[in-house]
Amino acid sequence: MKLLASLTLAAVVSTLSVPAMAQFQKPEDAIKYRKAALTVMAAHFGRLGAMANEKVPFDAKAAAENAAIVEELSRLPWAAFGPGTDKGETRAKPEIWTEQAKFKKGSDDLVAAAAQLNVAAKTGNLDNLKKAFGDAGKTCKACHDAFRKD
Numbered sequence: 001m002k003l004l005a006s007l008t009l010a011a012v013v014s015t016l017s018v019p020a021m022a023q024f025q026k027p028e029d030a031i032k033y034r035k036a037a038l039t040v041m042a043a044h045f046g047r048l049g050a051m052a053n054e055k056v057p058f059d060a061k062a063a064a065e066n067a068a069i070v071e072e073l074s075r076l077p078w079a080a081f082g083p084g085t086d087k088g089e090t091r092a093k094p095e096i097w098t099e100q101a102k103f104k105k106g107s108d109d110l111v112a113a114a115a116q117l118n119v120a121a122k123t124g125n126l127d128n129l130k131k132a133f134g135d136a137g138k139t140c141k142a143c144h145d146a147f148r149k150d
């Protein structure tokens with residue numbers, strides 16, 4: 001019983017002492033997670049784009065719902081670009097890890113633009129949505145151009 005207790009304690013202590021970045025068991029898990037977050041974000045961003053580009057009728061309620069999801073998801077991928085997650089099933093360029101300040105700024109820009117998009121969508125005004133959608137799309141593209149392989 002004593003042995004079990006000390007093993008348990010050791011396990012707990014070692015869990016507590018891992019750095020905050022190490023939220024994934026394996027690099028592949030981090031890669032899958034960030035791709036999933038980006039994929040789901042793109043799906044909801046695309047629904048807003050269809051409205052912003054007048055491919056589907058503007059629906060204020062749907063716009064607000066989609067923008068809220070985009071804002072929430074915009075925060076998620078970045079913790080999954082930790083050390084060691086540069087190799088594997090990924091189009092991430094090495095510059096993500098060699099130009100970390102620039103990558104951080106790119107992700108911060110998206111998070112800020114997604115928050116603005118959510119504010120704009122909640123106004124129920126299509127012109128506001130169009131503007132905020134365009135601004136947010138630029139932040140997606142800036143990072144893809146700099147940090148994603150084709």
Ligand code: ASC
Nearest residue numbers: 042045046049137138140141
């Ligand atoms: C999208 C999507 C992206 C961005 C980007 C904007 O709808 O999936 O990755 O917009 O294409 O330039």
